[in-house]
Amino acid sequence: MNNDFRSINQPFSNEIVINGESYLYFGGTAYLGIPQNQDFINLYIEGIKKFGLNNGTSRSNNIQLGIYADAEQVAAKRFLAEDALITSSGYLAAQLTVKGLAPFGEVIYAPATHPALWLSEEPFSTTSFTGWKRETIETINTSGLKNWVLISNSMNNLFPEIYDFSFLNEIDHDKKITLIIDDSHGIGINNNGLSALISFPQKSNIEVVVVASMAKALGVDAGLVLGSKKIISQLKNTNMFVGASPSAAAGLFAFIHGEQIYGNARRKLLSNMEMFSENLSSDWKFVPGFPAFLINDPKIDQYLLRNRVLISSFPYPTKNSDPINRIILSSWHQHEDIARLISLLD
Known part of the structure; x- marks a missing residue:
């Protein structure tokens, strides 16, 4: 595959489309899915109207x-x-x-x-x-x-x-x-x-x-x-x-008024983590309550990529090291996304 994953021109979400191909995305740090939470976006827009862009x-x-x-x-x-x-x-x-x-x-x-x-x-x-x-x-x-x-x-x-x-x-x-x-x-x-x-x-x-x-x-x-x-x-x-x-004041306006949104998103994330962790083998390392799942398998990222799934993968601690392969869950993932991932890992 020759797709360029360093020049994505759309917001990150549970799914991204590159060259007409759809990929499930399990990376990043948007653990609560706030960048794609429409209720939070609405608060942000309200903040922009109230305080301007910056x-x-x-x-x-x-x-x-x-x-x-x-x-x-x-x-x-x-x-x-x-x-x-x-x-x-x-x-x-x-x-x-x-x-x-x-x-x-x-x-x-x-x-x-x-x-x-x-x-x-x-x-x-x-x-x-x-x-x-x-x-x-x-x-x-x-x-x-x-x-x-x-x-x-x-x-x-x-x-x-x-x-x-x-x-x-x-x-x-x-x-x-x-x-x-x-x-x-x-x-x-x-x-x-x-x-x-x-x-x-x-x-x-x-x-x-x-x-x-x-x-x-x-x-x-x-x-x-x-x-x-x-x-x-x-x-x-x-x-x-x-x-x-x-x-930007607009972001802080959304933060102030978004407490319930954060709570709902966290409950969704906990549900996603529970579903996923219950189906993992002992090869995976994770901390209960935190949505990062590590495995010592330098080829799993390529296997998942062939099946249209993107995960967090980069060499560490040097550029010549084997990649750290992690699956990151977010509140923007649906249970069907996780079920698809579980089936591939099986």
């Missing part, structure tokens, strides 16, 4: 749209945080957070931390997350330094694993920890649709800050930071936040 003024301008503060209040309440900050992208949210908070202490990166969280070059790490936890406990507890900044993803979405941070309970109480967590793939999906913020130990010496792209499950081109009122206030006073243009 807003090129910074958040420091003397004339402001009130919806940005409103969306931050809604996000804080919805994801059980003291306060929230919204930027134009997840990358910007992560960068202003790590650059604003890294001076608080000695920085330690977890393995495979997303590039959006890097201060400069890729942090060096050769250990697993489990090994990193043991090393981190020993490093902090045996050091004379009191202030530390730990930076990590909330999960590994490629080799599905949700990280356990209960090890923080083993860190000495006299150590002050600022924990920055990227929850871009988990927010709205894991923790019953909330964020990773609720899954960390509640201790007086640990300050947790969650950053996330809202462009994945939440379907909005924006970035989010969740944390204490003190931390959010500090981040809002950084040059990076003050000088940047915000996200």
